[in-house]
Amino acid sequence: MTPFDGPAGAGAAVGVDLAKLRATVTVCRGCCCGTARKHPEVDHDEQLRRLTAAVGDIGQIRVVKGCLGQCERSNVMVVTPSTLGRLFGGRPIWLGRILDQELLTAVAEWINSAGPGLAPMPDVLRRVVFAPLGPIEPTATD
Template sequence: MSRRDRERDGSRDGGRKRGAGSPVTVTVCRGCCCGTEAKHPGVDHAGQYERLRTAVGSAGRVRAVTCLDVCTQSNVVVVGPSSEGRAAGGRPVWLGFVLMDEMIDDIAAWVHAGGPGLADPPGLLDLQLISVSRRVREGLPE
């Protein structure tokens, strides 16, 4: 159970002040393997990215990067904590094989709930967790 779940005060956002500090950041790999028809035929990569941006809205920030260097587990998405989430112990969470719309919806719901450090990943996102090397983790652009 996350700290946010334990301390929930009954309001929708747990009393969190929007706009204070940095927001939850969702980094979507869209490079050599992730986001390509060649590796994942039949997946609407551009549509999923837009769906995620729309669903997250002003609750967080969604950005695409060229390559996160975890090509064997594409499509890769990293959910980074907000300032508040980081202060509560949240760290970036790497998700692999993000190929279904339901996963996109779960990521957006997690951002709206506060993200890493403030809320547990919803749905089946815990099954998408991947481990990456420190070299790869540290290479994620700010």
């Protein structure tokens, strides 16, 4: 059960913008994240399909086709709390080296549990958290 379970349209019936209740996963697919050049052993398209399917309507997936400037830690994902999650102290969490199914599943489970500020980070993700270096200005998004 998630915080989003309930009668269909319940949020809309009371004037709640359900998009504000969804955490976001930003997936870098720029210069080296998501490319076979750097990680030929990873099926990046399949990884994105699995994440999108696992998150469903609970969260949002944002694909950055530019570069987030954290190439030494590719594949990079940023888990951003929902508006409600921010009210409870959640902040964007940068994750690096998301290259296997265990880590991808943990990201999806965290989003399905409401994400930063509302649900604890899965322990397996703690080893891949990092603080970004330099200004972050993606050049293009999907």
